[in-house]
Amino acid sequence: MVGLSDIPVLGNFVDRISDATVEALFRGLRYLFCYKELVNVLNSEIDKVNIQQGRVSRKSDEERSDGKVIEDHVLRWQTEVKEMQDSAREFSKKYQSRASWTCFKCLPIPKPVSRFRLGREAVLKAKKATELIISGRDLLANEIAHLPPTDNLPKADAAFQDFRSRKGVYHKLWEMLVAEDSLILGIYGMPGVGKTRMMEQIWQEAMEKKIFQKVARANVGNEKLDVLKLQNQIAGHLNCHFKSQDNMESRAAQLKNCLINGGKILLIFDDVWSEIPLDYIIGTSFGESSTSKGSKILLTSRRQDLCLRNKCTHPVQITTLRDEEAWDLFQDSVGTSHIDSLPDETLAKEVCARCAGLPLLICAVGKALQFMSYHVWKDALQKLEKGKIDGIDSQVYACVKLSIDRLQDDAKLCLFLCSLFPEDADIDIRKLIQFAIGSQSQLIPDGQSTIPAMVDVLTKASLLLECRQNHITKLHDIIRDVARSAAFKDPTYAILHVRCGSQFPDNAGYRTTKLLWLDVERDDIRFPEDLVCTNLKSLWLHCNNHVQRFSGDFFGMFVNLEFLMLQNVHFLSEQFSLQPLDKLKMLIFDSCDIRETNNSLFPKYLKTLCIWACDLPSPLDLPNLKNLRELDVQQKLPVIMVPGAISSLSSLEEFHIPNGFSFLDDANDITLIMDEISKLTRLTSLKIFFSNFEACQGISIFFTLLKYDISVNCEGYHEALSDMTKMIKLHDVKVKTSDKAIQSLVERAEKVEVVSTDVDLGSICNSNKKAFADLRDLEIRLCHNVEYIARISQDEIQQNRQLRTSFSKLTNLTIRSCLTMKYLFCKSVAKCLGQLQILEVDECPAMEVIIMNEDPSDGEIIDFHKLKTLDLRKLWSLKSFCRGKKEMHSGSTDNSVTSSAQFQPLFDGMVSFTPNCLLCSIYI
Structure with missing residues (x-):
């Protein structure tokens, strides 16, 4: 059929x-009869998703800490995981709360439809979870973040002031910028008139209006033209990576192609003092529009003829301010109320007139005379009528000199030291501190604390420029020139600057000089045989990477040196030694090449040795420097050391090597590193990186440290201007309960960051009621074994009231992604948080309250009178800000954005905040 x-x-x-x-x-029968098994499979897949999500979160946090931007597809994956976790949580609640499948009391009959739906839903969710697991593995196997694009905008130190008298100049310059025929533009004018600030405004507006794809700036200056330096500056803005580091022709050809292929580019040469050889720098003379491809060059110079010599056909002049504009700016700088307090406003106007309509001087003089008496103003006017320096207008010189004369001695010396740095240099305050201590220790007895304060004074006086990085400052070229002139003329400081070729120039001031800055422009300078600088204690030798053998009687000339800073010096001889300088106390190598040297290079009686960004021998060997008190090694990578080199420094008190050190054959052996450090019995200050902390058991040296910046498995803080002296960062560290070394460092620290670490702050608090008395900044991330930060009874706090109270100095508190944390503090500890300014809690799903009130009878309101920022996000279980222990597991949670009108129910009237706490973001 x-x-x-x-x-x-x-x-x-x-x-x-x-x-x-x-x-x-x-399939339907499987849904119906195997639904429990399917639910178990789903739970297993969800656990795997959670593990994968934790790994991706940790990697994302690490990338964010490095300043990178997380890729969009990674963020989408994390969002999908969050939605899956929420969906699985709801499914679990539905499964756990399902009704008994009994239709008749005596005859149990399962509900097939309900069973079928549960089984099918479990399978679908498990399938989605499996897909997320697989895609999560793919994410971890590839890059999940990228460095943010640079904004390519100027870092102006002050807002641009649109003076009426300069509108026409700006408009003319802008028209030439957007026109096709003008390839090279120029701005010229007196020093301090505002050329650089107008250039920066042109730069910013051109980028905002997308006139150019990129802007590259190079600072030329009045020193010897350094082609390699200019090429490096241009390449840095264009993200161009040179294949050669010293071949000018090859680099110029590469820059030429970069300019041609990069679209429209504005190339800025600031502070031009001579004709610029464009062919040597960028590989083209920029003379034809066909080769420029729409790109342009903008010059700033003090002289019109220099603009013309650099092929700028129509340079634009910036003139001084009109009288009324200068007076308005002067009033803003001094303060109208202070001018009104003078018996005669005419005096203030005469002082303003002496500033010659130059914005830089108006601001500097105005700030110098703030809060001063009438007699000081009269004296200032007389000083402004004097003064002269070659290349600078006498009025300009007098104005700057007045501002310098009004400084305190420490601030004045700090400015003089800053003026010795190369033109347009980024002055690293960490280096300035060492320079101040070493070169003028008798005038700055405590440079470590004085220098940052003096930098702040000078910045507020408009004598130093503000920079975005807190450890960097800069100096305007006019201020530098006048400060140098004043420093070289003042016998109190006896500072001398000498620029020389292969022969040491004659100068009558050598024998009385205390600090000599020697700028060498040729290889192997020869020092005179019969010259002894008996008073010279400090020498700064800058060689611009020239090879030096120190021919002649170098050691006889500088026999009394106590401080020596060698910058950009290239040593070729292994036999060369500085040991004849037996009075030398501080030695600094800055950007030097000492690969060909050995341990005989270092003088035996040094007290301070600094090695910054140098090419080092591998391994680095240090002699037995028995007098060495401070060793500071600032390198990008861990330094390869000879075993025993560190431990032989028996008198060492300060050891700063932020990126750590290792040994040639045992790079990962932390035990050997700890063994070296443990022998430094006099050590009181330590900055170092460890790859792990497993071998620190029994290391007693950690208990006696007075200052430390220790990072484990992550980059450290290394903050130059921070007033915090005890800081620790722990990433992915497994800590034994008996490990008292880490506990000692954590409980005494002023700044603590723990990530994916099982350090239990609560147990530290319980074992030592005086712990965290100095803590000011605390960040906890991805710590999943922590239920709370601290719980101390009111009685115990009262007992310690006469001592320092735990967390009483806490200013910033950040908690992120701690899955098991239920609350932060008990109420008795929260009452001590009077200094708290920032509180951020994010993604802690188990947190039910912020502050747990263990005593229901305690109705005292907690006053956070200094809190400025409150940020609570993704706290899905949060019921109240402050609640009793018995109430923690009851109540409901509103998972929506909380508006200001809803604040009161969350806070229950148990806490109060300052009226200035306006930046509250609460998402629960």
Whole structure:
């Protein structure tokens, strides 16, 4: 008998329908009878998703800490995981709260529809979870973040002031910028008139209006033209990576192609003092529009003829301010109320007139005379009528000199030291501190604390420029020139600057000089045989990477040196040694090449040795420097050391090597590193990186440290201007309960960051009620074994009231992604948080309250009178800000954005905040 399946075409169709029907039937039966097994499979997949999500979150946090931007597809994956976790949580609640499947009391009959739906939903969710697991693995196997694009905007130190008298100049400059025929533009004018600030405004507006794709700036200056330096500055803005580091022609050709292929580019040469050899720098003379591809060059110079010599056909002059504009700016700088307090406003106007309409001087003089008496103003006017320096207008010089004369001695010396740095240099305050201590220790007895304060004074006086990085400052070229002139003329400081070629120039001031800055422009300078600088205690030798053998009687000339700073010096001789300088106390190598030297290079009686960004021998060997008190090694990578080199420094008190050190054959052996450090029995200050902390058991040296910046498995803080002296960062560290070394460092620190670490702050608090008395900044991330930060009874706090109270100095508190944390503090501890200014809690799903009130009878309101920022996000279980222990597991949670009108129910009237706490973001 022939069936339907035997009919051609139709038979295949019938077979497919039959297979699909049978498959659907068995799938449905599996949903119906195996739903519990399917739910278990789902739970297993969700656990795997959570593990994968934790790994991605940790990697994302690490990338964010490095300043990178997380890729969009990673953020989408994390959002999908969050939605999956929420959906699985709701499914679990539905499964756990399902009603008994009994229709009759005596005859249990399962509800097939409900069973079927649960089984099917479990399978679908498990399938989605599996897909997320697989895609999560793919994410971890590839890059999940990228460095943010640079904004390519100027870092102006002050807002641009649109003076009416300069609108026409700006408009003319802008028209030439957007026109096709003007390839090279120029701005010229007196020093301090505002050329650089107008250039920066042109730069910013051109980028905002997308006139150019990129802007590259190079600071030329009046020193010897350094082609390699200019090429590096241009390449840095264009993200161009040179294949050669010293071949000018090859680099110029590469820059030329970069300019041609990079679209429209504005190339800025600031502070031009001579004709610029464009062919040597960028590989093209920029003379034809066909080669420029719409790109342009903008010059700033003090002289019109220099603009013309650099092929700028129509340079634009910036003139001084009109009298009324200068007076308005002067009033803003001094303060109208202070001018009104003078018996005669005419005196203030005469002082303003002496500033010659130059914005830089108006601001500097105005700030110098703030809060001063009438007699000081009279004296200032007389000083402004004097003064002269070659290359600078006498009025300009007098104005700057007045501002310098009004400084305190420490601030004045700090400015003089800053003026010795190369033109347009980024002055690293960490280096300035060492320079101040070493070169003028008798005048700055405590440079470590004085220098940052003096930098702040000078910045507020408009004598130093503000920079975005807190450890960097800069100096305007006019201020630098006048400060140098004043420093070289003042016998109190006896500072001398000498620029020389291969022969040491004659100068009558060598014998009385105390600090000599020697700028060498040629290889192997020869020092005179019969010259002894008896008073010279400090020498700064800058060689611009020239090879030096120190021919002649170098050691005889500088026999009394106590401080020596060698910058950009290239040593070729292994036999060369500085040991004849037996009075030398501080030695600094800055950007030097000492690869060809050995340990005989270092003088035996040094007290301070600094090695910054140098090319080092591998391994680095240090002699037995028995008098060495401070060793500061600032390198990008861990330094390869000779075993025993560190431990031999028996008198060492300060050891700063932020990126750590290792050994040639045992790079990962932390035990050897700890063994070296443990022998430094006099150590009181330590900055270091450790790859792990497993071998620190029994290291007693950690208990006696007075200052430390220790990072484990992560980059450290290394904050130059921070007033915090005890800081620790722990990432992915497994800590034993008996590990008292880490506990000692954590409980005494002023700044603590723990990430994916099982350090239990609560147990530290319980074992030592005086712990965290100095803590000011605390960040906890991805710590999943922490239920709370601290719980101390009111009685215990009262007992310690006469001492320092735990967390009483806490200013910033950040908690992120701690899955098991239920609250932060008990109420008795929260009452001590009077200094708290920032509180951020994010993604802690188990947190029910912020502050747990263990005493229901305690109705005292907690006053956070200094809190400025309150940020609570993704706290899905949060019921109240402050609540009793018995109430923590009751109540409901509103998972919506909380508006200001809803604040009161959350806070229950148990806390109060300052009226200035306006930046509250609460998402629960």
